[in-house]
Amino acid sequence: MTDWIPNNLGSGPRYLQIVAALEHDIASGVLAPGTRLLPHRDMADRLGLSVGTVAKAYDEAEKRGLISGEVGRGTFVQGDPPQAQALLTDNRKKRLNLALNAPPSTGEDGLIAGALAAIADGSDIQDLLRYSPHQGGERHRNVFAEWLNRHAMPASPDNVYITHGAQHAISIALDLMVSCGDPVLAENLTYSGMRALAGHKRYRLRGALMDQHGMIPEQLDRAFQETGARVVYCMPTLQTPTGATMPDARRDEIVEVVRRHDAFLIEDDAYGFLCDPPLSPLSARMPERSFYIVSFAKCLAPGLRVGAMVAPPAFRDRCINGIRSTGWMATPIMVEVVARMIASGDLAKQVLAKRDTARRRHAIATRILGNRVPMSGDTPAFHVWLQMPAGRTTMSLIAQAAMAGITIAPPDALQSFDPMSNGVRLCLGAPESDADVEFALQTVRNILDNAEAMSFV
DSSP: OOOOOOOOOOOOOOHHHHHHHHHHHHHHTOOOTTTTEEEHHHHHHHHHHHHHHHHHHHHHHHHTTTHHHHHHHHEEEOOOOTTTTTTTTTOOOOESSOOOOOOOOEEEEEEEEHHHHHHHHSTHHHTTSOOTTTOHHHHHHHHHHHHHTTTTOOOOGGGGGEEEEEHHHHHHHHHHHOOOTEEEEEEEEOOOHHHHHHHHOOOOEEEEEEOOOOOOOOHHHHHHHHHHOOOOEEOSSSSSTOOOOOOHHHHHHHHHHHHHTTTTTEEEEETTTGGOOOOSSSSTTTTTGGGEEESSSSTTOOGGGOEEOOOOOGGGHHHHHHHHHHHHOOOOHHHHHHHHHHHHHHHHHHHHHHHHHHHHHHHHHHHHHHGOTTTSSSOOEEEEEEEOOOOOHHHHHHHHHHHHEEEOOOOOOSSTTTTOOOOEEEOSSSSSSSHHHHHHHHHHHHHHHHHOOOOOO
8 A cells, every 4th residue: 555545634733643543554454564655745735734744744653663764765654663552542441540650560570479489488487477676677677778878878777767668667757756736848749648648647738849950948948937847858859749850959958958947857769769870868968867768669569568767866766666656567578578689689680670661661751742741850760740731721631631541640739829730740650561651641642732622610
């Protein structure tokens, strides 16, 4: 077929309708690999469009791997383009979740299964079924401290506390310093788990405005002055939901503000492992007033429920009692799994695999969404912040995406006047494949490229 013509072009930008028709006909077998398409001018004449519109459509289709142009020969359908089937929308059955910030699967399940089998067959299984010290066993804390030191956070076994994930550690740190009704500061667009804790414990959560480099020092200073707060929760590296990462100069400024107000920092470094080389945490600059928290959910698996906290020496007894009173101890078998994977090098390999997957999916997001994801920096993450165009509403995007089988979480700013709050977080880790990510993000882009199709009354 050398005279393929797209049928039944719908509404919206014509070049995207041509691309959609190509995607459909390639995936359904109407267009075979190697088929030569009409030249730009001939296609434009057949469709009654400008040559520029057809050229734009061909360029977009080539970016997606659907076609390729050969100088002097023409434009041809690619052989088995990897995303073609994923982009076929007619009979797509599964929903794609861009709301859940889960890590992508990189073979961790087999490694964890192997570690559990080795534990079950080993001689120390009975020890792991007994009570362990609330802080965590010394052998485990030694391994965790070594891991933290390799990732730019100075730690010793004495000031490492093993917890039921990062959320448990954040809760303990807050309990040590804040009472019901007290103010707690955070980024204005903050982690949903922090919102949940504040609601459960009845803290007065106050947001400090951000920019593309994270929390703004002057805004944090102002929030301290206006609220009298003594605690700030912060995610300086690949912040969720925005993906912002603080440069070193900004980190120094934030530390100076916290010290000046005689306050304490809770630093959530859930995504720090994605940075190569690792960034120096805020907590490393002021360990005497910082609670540094990591999780093994994002670099391994959320179901392990294992985290670690580095706390100031002055809080040691209270941290131990905090773990005792809220769970007694982290589950020793799960902690042993993580410790074995650190010691064997399997965790380091998983970090590399997670970074590689994040890099590929981040590249897909920036290619498809472009300057609509302005917070995307040099370090790929499992999520991006989609800034909505002027005049467009997040509710309409979320509703239209849901109708297309794409789940997106609504934003929730602590202060409504935040100029950044008209946007949504798109999570790239939960979809099973890169092709699923491609399909989901292209669906989002198509919604944004067309006029807003829904109204709310």
